[in-house]
Amino acid sequence: MPKPKNPQPFKSGFVVLIGRPNTGKSTLLNALVGKKVSIVSDRPQTTRTRLRAIVDRPDAQVVIVDTPGIHKPMDALGGELNKTALRAVSDADVVCFVIDGAQPVGRGDEWIARHISASTEPHRILLVTKADLVDQATVERQIASARKFLSFDEVLVVSAVEGFNLEAFLEVVIRALPEGPRYFPPDMESDQSIETTIAEFIREKIIRATFDEVPHAIGVVVEDYLPATERSVAKIAAIIYVERDSQKGILIGKGGETIKKMGIEARLDLERLLAEKVYLDLRVKVKPNWRRDPIQIRRLGYGDGGD
Numbered sequence: 001m002p003k004p005k006n007p008q009p010f011k012s013g014f015v016v017l018i019g020r021p022n023t024g025k026s027t028l029l030n031a032l033v034g035k036k037v038s039i040v041s042d043r044p045q046t047t048r049t050r051l052r053a054i055v056d057r058p059d060a061q062v063v064i065v066d067t068p069g070i071h072k073p074m075d076a077l078g079g080e081l082n083k084t085a086l087r088a089v090s091d092a093d094v095v096c097f098v099i100d101g102a103q104p105v106g107r108g109d110e111w112i113a114r115h116i117s118a119s120t121e122p123h124r125i126l127l128v129t130k131a132d133l134v135d136q137a138t139v140e141r142q143i144a145s146a147r148k149f150l151s152f153d154e155v156l157v158v159s160a161v162e163g164f165n166l167e168a169f170l171e172v173v174i175r176a177l178p179e180g181p182r183y184f185p186p187d188m189e190s191d192q193s194i195e196t197t198i199a200e201f202i203r204e205k206i207i208r209a210t211f212d213e214v215p216h217a218i219g220v221v222v223e224d225y226l227p228a229t230e231r232s233v234a235k236i237a238a239i240i241y242v243e244r245d246s247q248k249g250i251l252i253g254k255g256g257e258t259i260k261k262m263g264i265e266a267r268l269d270l271e272r273l274l275a276e277k278v279y280l281d282l283r284v285k286v287k288p289n290w291r292r293d294p295i296q297i298r299r300l301g302y303g304d305g306g307d
C-alpha cells in the first residue's frame with residue numbers, strides 16, 4: 001500500500017478546563033470524548049480529581065484535563081482541590097477559562113483569572129458554556145466582563161448539552177497545540193483507573209440524592225472489582241465513608257430505602273460504563289473528620305493522586 005501523504009504534522013498536548021464549580025467543565029469533557037468519563041451534578045465539589053480524557057484523531061491527540069472547580073476553600077479538602085486545579089494550569093499547552101453563560105461573571109471568576117495570569121503563558125481561550133440557556137446579548141456581556149480581568153487569544157461559546165460548537169472548539173485547540181507524539185494509546189478514553197471511575201460513578205449518585213453537608217462529607221472507595229465471567233455477573237464492593245453517624249443514617253434512609261435507591265441507580269450506570277451485568281455491594285462507614293486530614297484525603301484518592 002502506498003504510504004498516505006502526511007502534509008500536516010501530528011499535534012498533541014494538554015488542554016486544561018478551569019473555572020468556578022458548576023460552570024459545566026465535566027459535562028463538556030464528556031461531550032468532547034463522546035462518553036461519560038467525568039461525573040456531573042449541580043453541586044460544587046463534584047469533581048475531586050484531576051481527570052484526563054483523551055480525544056484521539058488522525059491529525060492530533062488532545063488530552064483534556066478536567067479540574068475541580070476553584071472556590072474559597074473551607075477545609076483541607078477544598079484547599080487540596082484548588083491546588084490540584086492550579087497545578088494543572090502550569091503544565092498545560094492551552095488553558096480554557098470556563099465561565100457559565102447563565103451566571104453573572106463575578107469575584108470568583110476574577111480570583112481564578114488572577115491565578116491563570118500568574119502562570120506561564122500558554123494559549124488562552126475564554127469558553128462560555130451553556131449557550132442553550134442564554135441569548136446573544138447576555139453572552140456578549142459575559143465575555144466583556146471576563147475580558148476586563150484577563151486577555152484571551154480566543155473566545156468561544158459552546159453548549160455541551162446541544163453539542164453546539166464542540167467541533168469548532170477542538171479545531172481551535174488543535175491549531176494551538178504544538179507538534180508532538182501520541183501520549184496515550186488511541187483507544188484510551190481517560191487516565192483514571194477503572195476502580196476510581198467506578199468509585200466516582202457511585203459518588204455521583206450519592207451527591208445527587210443527598211443535600212446540604214452530606215455530598216461533601218462522602219468519600220467512596222472500591223474495595224474489589226471482579227469483571228464478569230461466562231458464569232457470573234461482575235462483582236463490585238465499595239465503601240462509602242462519611243464523617244458522622246447522622247450522615248450514615250441519612251445515606252441508609254428509612255428501612256434502607258435511600259441506599260437501595262442509590263445502589264440501583266449506580267448499578268445501572270456502571271452497567272453502561274462496563275458493558276456487563278453488575279452486582280453492587282455498598283457499605284457505609286464513619287471516618288470522623290476525614291476532610292480535614294490530608295493523609296485521609298489522599299488515601300481516598302482525591303486531589304492530585306500523587307503525581
Ligand SMILES: Nc1nc2c(ncn2[C@@H]2O[C@H](COP(=O)(O)OP(=O)(O)O)[C@@H](O)[C@H]2O)c(=O)[nH]1
Nearest residue numbers: 022023024025026027040041042130159160161
Ligand atoms: N443547559 C445546560 N446545562 C449544562 C451544560 N453543561 C453543563 N450543564 C449543567 O450544569 C451543571 C454543572 O455541570 P458540571 O459539568 O458538573 O460542572 P463543573 O462543576 O464545572 O464540572 C450540571 O447540572 C449540568 O447538567 C450545558 O451546555 N447546557
Ligand SMILES: [Mg+2]
Nearest residue numbers: 025026046047
Ligand atoms: Mg466537574
